[in-house]
Amino acid sequence: MPQEHTGQLTPGDHKIAIAVGRFNEFITEHLLTACLDTWQQLGGKDENVTVARVPGSFELPVTSLKLAESGDYAAVVCLGCVIRGDTDHYDHVVEQTAKGIKDVGVNTGVPTIFGVLTCDTLEQAIHRAGAKMGNAGRSAMMTAVEMANLMQKL
Template identity: 65%
Template sequence: MAQQGPNNLEGDLLAIDARVAIVTARFNEFITDRLTEAAINTWERLGGKAENLASVHVPGAIELAVTAKKLAETGKYQAVICLGCVIRGETDHYDHVVEQTAIGVREVATQTGIPCIFGVLTCDTLEQAIDRAGTKMGNAGRNAMMTAVEMANLMEKIR
């Protein structure tokens, strides 16, 4: 008797029926605008419908999680993307913001069961942030959208 392989589940990279929200921090807007633009462009290229995508802006990275939680709790979205940019400064403020933002985004996903994608750049320099917003290392907003669409589709398959 032939042995069967595992039942593999994977999310598709088609946004046709997906419903996604993007929450973007305005702090370091020069960078975060590029992340959001790339995420929206990727959504369109993956076949996403304009009416199934929401874009919300908040003051800074710390506000991402609470906003993502409210969006996830509406039941309207299958994934929420959190975009931001935190650049290290002269004090340890950076460490606190980065840690609390990461914890908050993770908690939204585990508490709501809605994938919450961490698309927050955590950089030592402005040059690193610029590179990750599309100059040398791709664009973290594009990557976040691809992850969100794949996870939204995977969650549907699991249901």
């Protein structure tokens, strides 16, 4: 039987950082609220969470890199919202943001969670921020806690 490792949904003494974009703030604030509520529901201590606010999703990778490199956090959650417009700007922002956030986790070994909504319409964003389809902020925090525990075990 192979040895198997899984992360638990218990915050313990882990510290988590959340980087959240202000662009589309009416959506990202719902993501942040759900993220923080989930942390508390799991039993996390308020003093073990740091929130860094950035202008938009494009700034999430550099901010999460700084947080991850500090050595203070077991995981970094990135929250943002990019809604498709009439130009190809959306594609560039989404691609570079996703790649940047992925690179932070791979290069630092600190789980860096992609909680950025990438939606075609405002209605889709509203649904993914809690109106119909759960809340991506909640999922991101659950992933962060699970990964922080898994990394500790490995």
